[in-house]
Amino acid sequence: ETGVTQTPRHLVMGMTNKKSLKCEQHLGHNAMYWYKQSAKKPLELMFVYNFKEQTENNSVPSRFSPECPNSSHLFLHLHTLQPEDSALYLCASSQEETSGHYEQYFGPGTRLTVT
Amino acid sequence: GQNIDQPTEMTATEGAIVQINCTYQTSGFNGLFWYQQHAGEAPTFLSYNVLDGLEEKGRFSSFLSRSKGYSYLLLKELQMKDSASYLCAVRDSNYQLIWGAGTKLIIKP
Numbered sequence: 001e002t003g004v005t006q007t008p009r010h011l012v013m014g015m016t017n018k019k020s021l022k023c024e025q026h027l028g029h030n031a032m033y034w035y036k037q038s039a040k041k042p043l044e045l046m047f048v049y050n051f052k053e054q055t056e057n058n059s060v061p062s063r064f065s066p067e068c069p070n071s072s073h074l075f076l077h078l079h080t081l082q083p084e085d086s087a088l089y090l091c092a093s094s095q096e097e098t099s100g101h102y103e104q105y106f107g108p109g110t111r112l113t114v115t
Numbered sequence: 116g117q118n119i120d121q122p123t124e125m126t127a128t129e130g131a132i133v134q135i136n137c138t139y140q141t142s143g144f145n146g147l148f149w150y151q152q153h154a155g156e157a158p159t160f161l162s163y164n165v166l167d168g169l170e171e172k173g174r175f176s177s178f179l180s181r182s183k184g185y186s187y188l189l190l191k192e193l194q195m196k197d198s199a200s201y202l203c204a205v206r207d208s209n210y211q212l213i214w215g216a217g218t219k220l221i222i223k224p
Contacts, residue, residue, distance in 0.1 A: 004157075040123070040216060041216055042119065042213075042215055042216045042217075043158075043204075043214040090157065090158070103148060103160040103163060104212070106157035106158045106159070108156060108157045109157060
């Protein structure tokens with residue numbers, strides 16, 4: 001596997017379910033991100049992990065819970081979601097340096113539908 | 116607040132040239148990125164500008180004017196496969212990426 005992978009690609013869940021999204025990066029990067037992408041809206045940054053430490057949590061509801069066990073893996077645990085949480089969830093990684101640019105590499109996303 | 120503005124949708128003809136504009140108001144500036152996103156796929160990196168001027172990369176070029184808070188992405192010799200959304204993003208003073216909503220580009224034969 002190369003790049004950034006995400007599983008599952010599609011997920012349908014009820015509001016009372018608990019599920020987890022998985023992301024894995026094979027690029028040796030030290031930072032990983034969760035984004036939410038809704039139709040015709042800007043990408044919304046949810047969480048950032050840098051060297052496995054969470055450095056950003058953009059006022060995300062507690063029904064979303066991230067986990068970063070190591071610099072290659074990132075999870076997003078979901079529970080008691082709402083229909084408005086239906087969206088494409090994108091994982092990204094980058095190599096954070098003190099100088100230079102470091103573009104983010106995205107996974108294919110998980111299309112989540114909450115019923 | 117921080118804001119990135121880009122047109123919602125543009126249409127162009129195969130073989131032609133199209134310019135997609137992006138204006139931004141952010142807390143500081145540490146670079147501007149353009150990404151391409153085909154429907155149902157992940158965004159992929161196209162270009163990066165941190166200094167004023169034009170960066171050319173094959174059929175794609177990106178321009179930046181920091182004093183005007185303005186950038187554009189220029190696509191030449193358009194091909195049908197260029198039909199996609201183009202996302203503008205600015206890295207602010209905290210090194211966080213602020214994203215535009217994207218411009219959907221439709222290429223017609």
